[in-house]
Amino acid sequence: MQDINRTTLTPASFILNGIPGLEDMHGWISIPFCSMYVVAMVGNCGLIYLIYYEDTLHRPMYYFLIMLSLSDIFICTTTLPNAFCIFWFNLKVINFNACLAQMFFVYTFTIVESGVLVLMALDHYVAICYPLRYTTIFTNSIIFKAGIVNLFRGMMLVFPILVFIKQLPYCHGNTISHTYCDHMTVAKVSCGNIKINAVYGAMIVILIGSFDIICITVSYTMILQAVVSLSSADAQQKAFGTCTAHIGAIVFSYAPAFFSFLTHRFGSHTISLSVHVIVSNLYLILPPTMNPIVYGMKTRQIRVCFKTLFRTKG
Template sequence: MSALNNTHYQPPFFILKGIPGLESAHIWISIPFCILYVTAVIANSIIIFIIKTEASLHQPMYFLLSMLSGTDIALPTSVIPKMLGVLWFNSREIYFDACLIQMFFAHTFTIVESGILMLMALDRYIAVCNPLRYTSILTNPLFVKMALAVFLRSVLVITPIPFLVKRLPFCISDVILHTYCEHMSVAKLACADIRVNIVYGVIIALLVIVLDILIIALSYLLILKAVIRLSSKEARVKAFSTCTAHVCVIAVFYTPMLFTAVLQRVGHTLSPYVHIIVANLYLIIPPSVNPIVYGVSTRQIRERVRKVLCTERAFPLKDT
């Protein structure tokens, strides 16, 4: 009986394997991830600073963009620093509770980002289909309520996941075949039935991610219908241009997510490192690309950056 109890326990810590099969290339693999992470933090910080300091950008569209940038800093920060520790310094241990905390934040900010993209699609729908009523419909109090609802939804749907993992008994194996504490990668280590974890993960995917995608698709179908009705070609081009950046960001965020989901279902013949690399790219590519897309596509942000650069050239810092 004592031996049985010793084989079912919660380990004090897990061992993050990193990228199985590519251990000899960990240093080289970490370089692009590090560059992308630094780019994400710096570029998104610039976006937030510009929106905060430029009074003309204090509008719902740009508040949503600042929320997206904040999420794009928080999401990779919950994963990448520890991942780099694994790849650079072989610092593989992560305490059990720390693993659950990382799991919570990684999945929560993923759901938050999906919700923000959904709100941005609704914002573009109102701006294109009801431009004259835009400010009266999307008021600041309504915007705050929607943003708070997106955040609370994410917290509420993800909060059960750490508890579902914590209730599981674990066997001798404590090696996570991943670079971070992804829900199912940890749950699969348990020596118990994990069908509840699997079903709950599917429910989240269907009721949150798929619902957001459907709302985004419906918004853009209505936008397309409204734009086609415009008589002027210039008006149609202008209407489409206001949505270009958002469409690019949607593609960058959801494409790797769907690709990861497909790999998990049908990619069993592929090497494990393919799944892990794709999962990590899914967490770092959107945060590093989004601010560049909006910086290039949004005239107000481009002009603000140009203004800052011109000011520095006109009044260069002098040595004291």
Template sequence: MDPSFYNYTNPQDMWYVLTGIPGLEDLHIWIAIPICSMYIVAVVGNIFLIFLIVTEHSLHEPMYLFLSMLALADILLSTATAPKILAIFWFQSMNISFGSCVSQMFFIHFIFVAESAILLAMAFDRYVAICYPLRYTTILTSSVIGKIGVAAVTRSFMICFPFIFLVYRLKYCGKSIIPHSYCEHMGIARLACDNIKVNIIYGLTVALLSTGLDIVFIITSYTLILCTVFRIPSWSARFKALNTCGSHICVILMFYAPAFFSFFAHRFGSKTIPHHIHILIANLYVVVPPMLNPIIYGVKTKQIQDRVIVFFSSISTCC
């Protein structure tokens, strides 16, 4: 049909309805309980992790500074999504303005791309620590770490800012139901009465050339790490080197696996994957990795374990 037949709506006047998890509306109240619990644990755990790293001088090493960046990104990602999800599930607060929806969309994609860059930086940190241990402190100085952090944020902003223009340029004609719990780029674009081919191409390009390249470089880093580790004659030294990477590998798998499942399911799996499964995983994705990351690093990293024990011991002594 000719687009001139549509009665276009000014985006500034539009309000959307986020439906939550389609097909599981009767379970929203119960699903919200674990999501709320995980969100609280994620925020408290990551704030505590940042507090430990900032206040404990022995943790002012590159690996822990990158970990504090990851913890901050986890707090922001879960906070950008979980409160609205809980408001939908518990209070049926489903309405959201177009501007608020676009803002949420931007922050979700921005934090995701930034977190991917931080994980790449952490992989580089492990590569230098294991492959070039004698040059570790000279390569990853405080200045270099700061520049990596700024570069991660700048790259993410430059990649994700065009999403705002891509959804604002589209023409809308009254469709306002988003079958999701939060706003995503393609979720908004699909409500337009317009050609969204540019949105699809740009979204795929961003996924493949930013986070996709990050994954390639991370795999390359760990391939080189494994080559170095298996040249070490001592089995105990091999185990120690691999153990330092174990927590990071767990975090990488938790971050990328559900994210790419959600990304490709949203674009290519709509007919094969039940929609409620896709949305449920997308909801869990924004709280489960942020909740587990500080736990994984706390369990697998002896320095953090020691600082946690000392911290709580001092509190019990004071009491």
């Protein structure tokens, strides 16, 4: 094994092999991922600029959208450039500490994104069910504090993972069959007991996923009840249109993530490793790609401001 400290059995670096079994197709596989990454970066940066530029978008809903876009940018930028180095230049070596840093940012901002979706669901609930109290509930101070608490939640939950990974002995080698430092993929390279890694990882996914999804489900159940009771058809259509964009973002965020989690732990013998790696990359790049498209198409005020901005620039 290369670069091993014989005292601690901690490698100086890992070797990321990319997508196992499809090494000859890395160049072709990189095309759709690169296209999605460009769309994600342009879309999210454009959305942040638009909200900052347009005074009419300086509202709580759009501040949460900025948080979502920032999370998306951090998630895909932490992993995709590293994958492109593997696909295009065969640069597979990643420093051990850089691997831990990548793991920290990926999982922290994945949890942050889930929390932002909950905050956006609560924002829609208050806006539709308690419109007269909306501005007093979602003040700038409350929004800032909610963002900080959400970020702190992600950091505190992910930090133990780094401790567990750092304490493992790596006497089986330092080669990882992945495009980035996935928690359980790295742990499985170890020759130590990884039960605590598996249990803690599953606990985070189940507790955070269940809590956030329950909050979102309850919010939208109450929203639908309020929308149905609206007498105006135009008001119902506007409320449904606003909620549809958010529900679409939720589907794009949670579906690939849960599929990756379940296949990693229960489908390792039935689903090939290459499929798992591809899905693991998709759940990191798909939400950042689709979120600005979904919100741009479904949110009328963003469409109007986007057209106005281009007319002004023209």
